[in-house]
Amino acid sequence: MFKEKVLHNQEKLxxxxxxxxxxxxxxLDYTVGIYYGEKLVGTGSIKGNTLQGIGINCKYxxxxxxxxIITHLMKKSLEMGFEEIFVYTKPERIVNFTSYGFxxxxxxxxxxxxxxxxxxxxxxxxxxxxxxxxxxxxTTSIVMNGNPFTLGHYYLIKKxxxxxxxxxxxxxxxxxxxxxxxxxxxxxxxxTKNLDNITVIPGGQYIISSLTFPSxxxxxEDLIKAHVDLDLEVFCTHIAPLLNISKRYVGTEPYCPVTxxxxxxxxxxxxxxxxxxxxxxxxxxxxxxISASKVRELIKLGKIEKTEKYLPQTTYNFIKSKEAGNIIExxxxxxSRH
Amino acid sequence: xxxxxxxxxxxxxxxxxxxxxxxxxxxxxxxxxxxxxxKQFGKRIKxxxxxxxxxxxxxxxxxxxxxMGALDCTIKARIETAILRIKEENND
Numbered sequence: 324m325f326k327e328k329v330l331h332n333q334e335k336l337x338x339x340x341x342x343x344x345x346x347x348x349x350x351l352d353y354t355v356g357i358y359y360g361e362k363l364v365g366t367g368s369i370k371g372n373t374l375q376g377i378g379i380n381c382k383y384x385x386x387x388x389x390x391x392i393i394t395h396l397m398k399k400s401l402e403m404g405f406e407e408i409f410v411y412t413k414p415e416r417i418v419n420f421t422s423y424g425f426x427x428x429x430x431x432x433x434x435x436x437x438x439x440x441x442x443x444x445x446x447x448x449x450x451x452x453x454x455x456x457x458x459x460x461x462t463t464s465i466v467m468n469g470n471p472f473t474l475g476h477y478y479l480i481k482k483x484x485x486x487x488x489x490x491x492x493x494x495x496x497x498x499x500x501x502x503x504x505x506x507x508x509x510x511x512x513x514x515t516k517n518l519d520n521i522t523v524i525p526g527g528q529y530i531i532s533s534l535t536f537p538s539x540x541x542x543x544e545d546l547i548k549a550h551v552d553l554d555l556e557v558f559c560t561h562i563a564p565l566l567n568i569s570k571r572y573v574g575t576e577p578y579c580p581v582t583x584x585x586x587x588x589x590x591x592x593x594x595x596x597x598x599x600x601x602x603x604x605x606x607x608x609x610x611x612x613i614s615a616s617k618v619r620e621l622i623k624l625g626k627i628e629k630t631e632k633y634l635p636q637t638t639y640n641f642i643k644s645k646e647a648g649n650i651i652e653x654x655x656x657x658x659s660r661h
Numbered sequence: 662x663x664x665x666x667x668x669x670x671x672x673x674x675x676x677x678x679x680x681x682x683x684x685x686x687x688x689x690x691x692x693x694x695x696x697x698x699x700k701q702f703g704k705r706i707k708x709x710x711x712x713x714x715x716x717x718x719x720x721x722x723x724x725x726x727x728x729m730g731a732l733d734c735t736i737k738a739r740i741e742t743a744i745l746r747i748k749e750e751n752n753d
Contacts, residue, residue, distance in 0.1 A: 390681075391672070392676055393673055394672040394673045394679060401667060401668075406667045423673045423727070424673075424727045430672040441723055441725075
């Protein structure tokens with residue numbers, strides 16, 4: 324008989340996944356191991372609301388282990404407060420998940436996004452329809468994380484809005500950044516109040532953040548390609564047609580190689596679905612490009628006052644407020660860029 | 662009885678079923694049946710589910726059944742467990 328047990332030992336998980344030719348995903352919240360006697364024969368993990376790192380020893384496949392793993396992880400994520408579960412997998416693995424009630428959201432060339440939800444993407448689209456304005460002339464879009472919202476973001480939005488009849492600003496909703504989504508969303512909304520032809524929209528699960536896109540299921544060098552492809556597939560098939568979006572604005576990317584490659588991939592792919600990508604030179608101040616990572620860096624160094632010149636008043640006020648205390652502390656203790 | 666929080670009972674293993682109950686936004690009763698043997702047994706599963714919901718006076722909510730080829734008694738037991746979990750949650 325097979326037994327399910329929590330697997331705490333990340334080294335053991337790493338060795339097991341590597342023996343199957345898989346890479347261990349980073350930053351996992353929970354892992355279950357399936358044991359045959361004392362032998363580990365399968366594992367699956369959760370990171371936020373996505374299933375990751377599912378691997379089964381091939382000698383034990385077709386023994387119902389996948390059903391065990393999926394059930395276990397579904398119940399665990401429900402316990403953690405997630406009522407919707409997502410999984411990224413390879414196109415040839417779709418049936419493994421659809422047979423357990425998952426539905427395909429979008430199928431890219433290298434990766435597929437599936438969801439186990441009540442209404443999922445359809446519900447998101449209903450919400451978009453409500454938020455949408457009837458405008459088919461020159462409706463455009465921009466996607467941002469805003470971690471936190473800076474004058475650089477503001478400049479980008481203002482410029483794009485000036486060139487459009489209406490601009491949709493999608494805020495990455497995934498919780499993979501130090502500023503939580505509700506704060507990032509709020510600061511973008513507050514900081515753009517003076518612009519009347521824009522709508523700020525939560526990105527749902529469907530504006531995929533590169534930060535949670537699992538790095539395990541494909542070779543590193545293909546990772547960005549796979550991510551770009553899938554994210555834009557969702558944008559092209561579900562989001563853009565619904566809101567008549569004809570353009571997507573991006574800031575030029577001088578620093579982050581991931582974002583740079585993302586932008587390159589985006590140009591090619593969106594062009595194919597009839598959406599133009601417009602790059603805007605990023606705003607500089609005293610020769611320095613304004614970026615959220617610079618702001619976080621200053622916070623980390625304890626130089627909060629120095630962030631003022633990079634931030635709209637609303638964001639700066641927030642950072643100085645009591646409410647931001649936990650976030651500031653987290654940034655000071657952090658090692659990562661995000 | 663009102664469903665205020667999502668609960669699950671059962672599993673996605675062979676000969677079992679996963680029952681998920683969740684609040685319905687429009688205050689109606691929505692029953693969804695997914696089954697590997699839906700053609701043969703879909704109606705039967707539905708009538709069992711309806712009976713159970715009536716018995717426990719569940720009038721509003723989303724009920725999702727993912728059947729992996731379970732026997733009638735298993736179906737009944739899993740639905741009952743899920744409903745009892747709702748009761749527990751509501752009492753907390």
